Amino acid sequence: MLILIMIKLAVLIPGYNEEDSVNFTLNAISKKLNEMIKKKMISRNSFIAFIDDGSSDKTWEVINKFKKNKYNNLKALKLSKNYGHQIALFAGIKEFHSQCDCSISVDADLQHDIGLFDKFIEFFKDDFEMVLAISDQKTESFFKIITANLFYKILNFISFSKIEPNHADFRLLSKKSMEEISKHESKSIFLRGLISSLNFKKKIIKYSVKERKFGKSKYTIFKMIRLALDGITSQSTYPLRISSITGFIILLFCFISSITVFYDYYVNQNTVPGWASTIIPIYFL
Ligand code: UDP
Ligand code: MG
Numbered sequence: 001m002l003i004l005i006m007i008k009l010a011v012l013i014p015g016y017n018e019e020d021s022v023n024f025t026l027n028a029i030s031k032k033l034n035e036m037i038k039k040k041m042i043s044r045n046s047f048i049a050f051i052d053d054g055s056s057d058k059t060w061e062v063i064n065k066f067k068k069n070k071y072n073n074l075k076a077l078k079l080s081k082n083y084g085h086q087i088a089l090f091a092g093i094k095e096f097h098s099q100c101d102c103s104i105s106v107d108a109d110l111q112h113d114i115g116l117f118d119k120f121i122e123f124f125k126d127d128f129e130m131v132l133a134i135s136d137q138k139t140e141s142f143f144k145i146i147t148a149n150l151f152y153k154i155l156n157f158i159s160f161s162k163i164e165p166n167h168a169d170f171r172l173l174s175k176k177s178m179e180e181i182s183k184h185e186s187k188s189i190f191l192r193g194l195i196s197s198l199n200f201k202k203k204i205i206k207y208s209v210k211e212r213k214f215g216k217s218k219y220t221i222f223k224m225i226r227l228a229l230d231g232i233t234s235q236s237t238y239p240l241r242i243s244s245i246t247g248f249i250i251l252l253f254c255f256i257s258s259i260t261v262f263y264d265y266y267v268n269q270n271t272v273p274g275w276a277s278t279i280i281p282i283y284f285l
Contacts, residue, residue, distance in 0.1 A: 006043035010100035014088035015108030016053040020214035053088035054081040097178035112170040120172040129200035131172040159235040161197040
């Protein structure tokens with residue numbers, strides 16, 4: 001049992017163009033943190049950290065107004081452009097891990113159930129370094145269930161390490177595990193894969209995804225494809241092997257074709273002038 005009387009918690013919220021949701025979300029989370037402070041579950045200097053992923057709407061202004069007028073235990077980080085949810089969350093982990101004992105990451109639209117914060121902290125006190133919330137899929141659309149299940153099946157088939165299906169970016173991370181994640185250096189990151197591959201004591205809890213109350217989803221189809229590709233390329237060498245084998249087969253084809261071209265040119269001497277010298281570079285290109 002970890003003897004931690006006062007845990008300093010950081011709630012990390014990555015958000016992109018969430019001006020409609022921010023007030024509602026920050027109100028709900030600051031209220032929740034105050035309740036937990038009263039129950040002595042977390043320390044008074046626990047805080048919320050909002051990572052603005054290069055929003056072009058009023059998200060940044062709303063955050064700063066909230067900080068000034070309502071809740072000063074709010075830290076904010078603004079990325080210079082829209083890097084995507086994964087990088088925004090990673091930036092938050094890198095920036096704030098040294099300032100807290102553990103963090104809980106939630107989406108800015110509050111589709112995640114903040115009622116679970118108490119449970120997260122209880123497991124943290126029981127020495128779990130990572131508490132991962134997994135969707136029970138009870139409230140998700142048919143399309144989301146089918147695509148998510150297919151994605152995780154493929155990913156787990158080709159992946160180095162097993163990834164928990166439907167593991168969202170709603171999780172508690174201890175300072176130690178955040179330190180380890182912060183060492184990641186590549187420009188793209190797939191946190192669910194990285195977290196699954198790290199050997200820390202983990203606990204899984206289930207939750208039901210809530211409806212988005214304000215604004216629209218910020219995950220365009222293009223961003224979803226990018227997340228899926230980042231997931232696959234970061235978790236497996238299959239794509240690299242497939243492209244190497246394809247390259248080798250094409251090269252073999254070029255050599256064989258070139259031999260037949262040389263044969264036609266020198267032995268049969270039945271080629272049109274300029275054909276052999278044009279076609280061979282084309283094959284190799
Ligand atoms: N998000 C982000 N950068 C992006 C896209 C999304 O930081 O480029 C944030 C978004 O503001 C939200 C979280 O990622 O806090 C999840 O996005 P969203 O709710 O739009 O996804 P969905 O729930 O529809 O899958
Ligand atoms: Mg959402």
